[in-house]
Amino acid sequence: ALLDDDGLRHVLAATTDHRAFYDALGAVPFEDGRDPSSVLARKAYLRADREPWGPHLRDALSATQKLLRVVGAFARTDPKSLLGRSAAVDLHTVGGPVHPDESLTCGTCAWRHDSSRSVGRSRCRKHPGVRIDASMRACVRWEAVFDCQDCGACCREAYTAVEVKRTEPVVTRYPDLVVREGKYLHLRRAGERCAALEGGRTPAEQYTCRIYDDRPSTCREFALASPNCLDARRAVGLSR
Numbered sequence: 001a002l003l004d005d006d007g008l009r010h011v012l013a014a015t016t017d018h019r020a021f022y023d024a025l026g027a028v029p030f031e032d033g034r035d036p037s038s039v040l041a042r043k044a045y046l047r048a049d050r051e052p053w054g055p056h057l058r059d060a061l062s063a064t065q066k067l068l069r070v071v072g073a074f075a076r077t078d079p080k081s082l083l084g085r086s087a088a089v090d091l092h093t094v095g096g097p098v099h100p101d102e103s104l105t106c107g108t109c110a111w112r113h114d115s116s117r118s119v120g121r122s123r124c125r126k127h128p129g130v131r132i133d134a135s136m137r138a139c140v141r142w143e144a145v146f147d148c149q150d151c152g153a154c155c156r157e158a159y160t161a162v163e164v165k166r167t168e169p170v171v172t173r174y175p176d177l178v179v180r181e182g183k184y185l186h187l188r189r190a191g192e193r194c195a196a197l198e199g200g201r202t203p204a205e206q207y208t209c210r211i212y213d214d215r216p217s218t219c220r221e222f223a224l225a226s227p228n229c230l231d232a233r234r235a236v237g238l239s240r
């Protein structure tokens with residue numbers, strides 16, 4: 001997936017015993033959903049994007065892509081050439097390859113949002129500096145619209161504390177859930193999860209919040225498909 005972002009998947013393929021596994025991966029290597037191996041792979045992908053090595057890795061891959069476009073143009077017509085196959089990959093406006101499913105568009109992606117600056121224009125949460133259009137063919141990082149009950153990321157290990165204001169109903173209605181540390185109040189944790197979060201113990205089971213109607217403002221203000229939502233989903237390996 002890291003190589004896919006720059007259209008380098010074929011030319012920088014894994015070798016030795018790992019090659020068969022690599023070649024067997026689908027067109028979009030991270031499957032959607034909460035499959036445990038996909039979750040682990042997305043977490044590794046997130047780490048590869050972090051300091052100190054992330055920026056250098058991205059620069060190196062981007063430079064390799066530019067080189068490949070020049071060199072690979074000479075081999076485009078040779079079906080056996082890895083260089084040619086990589087150079088033939090169509091790139092999206094955002095830089096990476098287009099999605100293999102031609103029917104998908106940015107308009108159906110969970111991360112497209114209306115530009116706050118220009119009416120009728122779109123932006124992408126995953127590529128904040130780039131203008132996109134809802135009618136564009138999707139890139140390889142397309143994701144179907146999801147809902148919080150399949151995710152729960154912000155209520156589990158993506159964050160470690162949920163602050164509570166003293167005046168919020170949860171303080172009196174659910175005192176067992178509120179931890180006091182001096183003047184600071186926060187919701188109790190159950191391992192890596194908020195103690196009010198239920199479900200999600202198997203990939204098929206949905207998450208629910210048992211105090212949903214009385215949840216603190218910290219939770220109410222957390223918006224679906226916002227930048228924080230993307231960070232949270234990346235942290236738990238649900239988005240890349």
Ligand code: SF4
Nearest residue numbers: 106109124138139142
């Ligand atoms: S992540 Fe989604 S909205 Fe962004 S460019 Fe890719 S398909 Fe379009």
Ligand code: SF4
Nearest residue numbers: 148151152153154229
């Ligand atoms: S707001 Fe985003 S991170 Fe939180 S549960 Fe909903 S989809 Fe997941």
